[in-house]
Amino acid sequence: MKKLFAIGLLVAASVTPLTWAAADAPMANSVVSGEVLETKDVDGYTYLRLKTKDGETWAAVNTTSVKRGAKVTIENAMVMNNFESKTLKKTFPSIVFGNLAGTTTGGKETMAAHGNQVKPVDTSPIKVAKASGANAYTVAEVVTKATTLKDKPVQVNGKVVKVNNGIMGKNWVHLRDGTGSESNASNDILVTTNTSAKLGDMVTASGTVRNDKDFGAGYSYKVLIEEATLKAINK
16 A cells, blocks of 8 residues: 555555645555655665755655665655654654665564555445435535535445555555546545555445644645544444
């Protein structure tokens, strides 16, 4: 969590946000690219020490035979802070979980750390009525008016098209309402919340707009809604 581990995964999304990154436009750009400086193989997957444009970072991916000096791209990336690898008996201050471009996610420790968070993406046609009341906006309005709405409360109706739960102490939910465009990523907004949600749920998200949220390791979001509560829309 496609996959942010997003943060199998932001953000990150997820983290985004993840550059969603999600950075992740949030769903399409949750990637980290760099040169492999070091590898460590364990049961089920491989750790990679990468040199990225933002500095060095560790990453964990499905088992691979990548060599030092190789240029790689990790998709569906999600950053985890203070992650303890029991296999390596090492705690990473920051590490990226995801999968190498063109491969599938996997790894026993990785999946345990993220609790099978990868969810499919809902690409069916979407049309959701705009929220009513104070601070009501469409998805496209939040994205395109991000600077004006920075640090302000908003309410957005949308359909859950992607969800990664329990990552970095929160749930990472992507909402779409049929507004906006895929070409500039104005059709999708990342929401972080402690409220549970399932793929396909119709909800009203009430939270605060944040701009340029950076979760490290090249994983940042231009706009997202944080500290949100989700309320089911009565059909």
